[in-house]
Amino acid sequence: MTIALIVHGGAGSWRPGSDADAIEGTTLAVDAGRKILEAGGSALDAACAAAMVLEDNPIFNAGTGAVLNYDGYVEFDACVMVSEGAQIGSVSALQRVKNPILVARQVMEETDHVMLTGEGALRFARVMGHGDHDPITPARFDDWKHKKAALDIGIGIGKDAKASLKIREFLRKHPEYAGGTIGVVALDARDVLCAATSTGGVTLKLPGRVGDTPLPGAGTYANKFAACSATGTGEYVIRSLSCRAISEGVERGKSLDDSVAEMLAQMTRDFDADVGFIAIDANGNAVANHSTTHMPHAWFRDESDIIAKMHV
Numbered sequence: 001m002t003i004a005l006i007v008h009g010g011a012g013s014w015r016p017g018s019d020a021d022a023i024e025g026t027t028l029a030v031d032a033g034r035k036i037l038e039a040g041g042s043a044l045d046a047a048c049a050a051a052m053v054l055e056d057n058p059i060f061n062a063g064t065g066a067v068l069n070y071d072g073y074v075e076f077d078a079c080v081m082v083s084e085g086a087q088i089g090s091v092s093a094l095q096r097v098k099n100p101i102l103v104a105r106q107v108m109e110e111t112d113h114v115m116l117t118g119e120g121a122l123r124f125a126r127v128m129g130h131g132d133h134d135p136i137t138p139a140r141f142d143d144w145k146h147k148k149a150a151l152d153i154g155i156g157i158g159k160d161a162k163a164s165l166k167i168r169e170f171l172r173k174h175p176e177y178a179g180g181t182i183g184v185v186a187l188d189a190r191d192v193l194c195a196a197t198s199t200g201g202v203t204l205k206l207p208g209r210v211g212d213t214p215l216p217g218a219g220t221y222a223n224k225f226a227a228c229s230a231t232g233t234g235e236y237v238i239r240s241l242s243c244r245a246i247s248e249g250v251e252r253g254k255s256l257d258d259s260v261a262e263m264l265a266q267m268t269r270d271f272d273a274d275v276g277f278i279a280i281d282a283n284g285n286a287v288a289n290h291s292t293t294h295m296p297h298a299w300f301r302d303e304s305d306i307i308a309k310m311h312v
């Protein structure tokens with residue numbers, strides 16, 4: 001009977017001088033989930049509790065403090081998946097709620113659907129009692145203003161519509177402009193695995209853009225062999241269906257470590273992708289790996305201390 005939980009705070013280039021905040025934030029999230037697992041609670045409850053701690057921490061790109069899209073507002077993507085019964089709930093392009101992961105969970109528990117999007121997701125959130133919440137922090141707004149100005153000047157958006165095609169190239173050359181994501185994977189004492197992922201997406205994304213996070217099999221996945229949460233540029237994760245492939249690797253007999261490492265190698269080869277993963281297998285082995293400079297993450301297993309690191 002093993003319990004384990006791992007969280008990440010987003011793959012990318014972490015702001016210089018803020019490592020301690022990321023270490024503290026991820027540790028607090030693991031602690032919240034750990035208390036639930038140790039009391040015999042479910043992987044779902046533990047993953048959602050940990051995800052909410054990360055969403056409520058403005059240094060991470062999820063919930064309060066998430067990044068702004070090109071038009072200057074926040075659109076959330078979030079997903080939760082439970083191995084038992086392949087239960088999934090997901091939201092995309094959801095605006096103005098405090099905890100998107102809870103809305104995703106309610107889609108799973110209260111509807112016949114897997115995903116709600118945009119206006120429909122917002123209407124559902126309000127019906128479920130989620131009040132209006134402005135997630136934009138002054139720091140994120142200033143950040144958006146500067147990045148948008150740099151983008152406009154740097155590649156001529158506004159002067160030439162075709163220049164918008166260069167957003168992708170710009171973000172590629174300047175990974176510090178990308179957003180990040182938060183994610184949690186948990187294993188409970190009943191051997192149930194759960195993955196939860198939540199994000200504001202990538203900075204300056206076009207309104208309506210949906211990333212990998214809410215797409216089961218891409219940014220979030222759980223089956224009885226392994227559960228996984230992805231971070232990094234979602235367009236590459238979607239093309240690779242990364243989290244499903246990692247679980248499938250374990251199902252076919254690979255170690256979790258190898259399955260994650262092979263997916264990273266494949267994505268580097270195919271796309272030179274800036275991504276990261278956390279995952280746990282049915283035995284409670286927890287793995288974090290990434291191709292970016294940083295990916296703050298923290299985990300525990302059974303009686304172990306919580307271990308938190310900025311990169312593997």
Ligand code: GLY
Nearest residue numbers: 201211232233234
């Ligand atoms: N991985 C988060 C996103 O691309 O939206």
